[in-house]
Amino acid sequence: MPLVDLVSVADLCRVERSGLGAFNVVHLDHAEAFVEAATGAGRPIVLQISQNAVKYHGALAPIGAGVLAVARAADVPVVVHLDHAEDVALVQDAINLGFTSVMYDGSKLPDDLNRATTRAVVEHAHARGVSVEAELGEVGGKNGVHDPSARTDPDAAAEFVAATGVDLLAVAVGSSHAMTTRGAQLDLDLIGAIAGRVSVPLVLHGSSGVSDEGMRDAIAAGMTKINVATHLNKIFTTSVRDYLIENMEVVDTRKWFQAGNDAMAAEVTRLLEWYAAPDPAPVRL
Secondary structure: OOOOOHHHHHHHHHHHOOOEEEEEOOOHHHHHHHHHHHHHHOOOEEEEEEHHHHHHHOOOHHHHHHHHHHHHOOOOOEEEEEEEEOOHHHHHHHHHHOOOEEEEOOOOOOHHHHHHHHHHHHHHHHOOOOEEEEEEOOOEOOOOOOOOOOOOOHHHHHHHHHHHOOOEEEEOOOOEOOOOOOOOOOOHHHHHHHHHHOOOOEEEOOHHHOOHHHHHHHHHHOEEEEEEOHHHHHHHHHHHHHHHHHOOOOOOHHHHHHHHHHHHHHHHHHHHHHHHOOOOOOOOO
């Protein structure tokens, strides 16, 4: 199945009021595990590489090319997406490499500069058939501080989408990046208000800090793309730690990596099904 652009699958999910799972790839194994999970769930998926992950690898091309190869071999629709890129040059690199979606994050910039730069990114990306996500109202936690108090104004959101032409909009509604517990309380009324004012699907960053029930409520209120990273990293690390404690003699890295990948894949399958189905019982982790 060919790679797909983000806006096409996000629009379908928005219409059916289901959530589109978007999961951050740090190692190539993650992409393989996530696609396996999406295949099992029979759902589309977004594979995300963040600017921080690019810094970790030293360049976008090696990890990006590998993830693209995994996506092209998939049996379900897969979007390969650049996440939280504050560097316009990195956005251009991703588009040139073959990514089907990018997020330009100018949320720290003054409003006028954010709008102008985002608009330029949109024009460049759309000319090449690439979807663009942006953020309005900086979601807490990216600098190591959990601040769920930030809120996106619905009228400002509508104006920003109209001014920039972005395809999806990440908004601040009570979640926070990098949370290792799942107690964040989302402002469901605000989600509904923003969804009623903007013409594009909404994105929830910091979903790792939201409970299963909270995620279902957010999707029902108007959220579409659901970003998950820390929650899966926690599962991976716990599984690897347990495996190595129980198998002290193992030195083959593939074996303990597989333990982590299997645990993540199972959780991604569960989350994709949870975001899509009407009322299954949540699994407590």
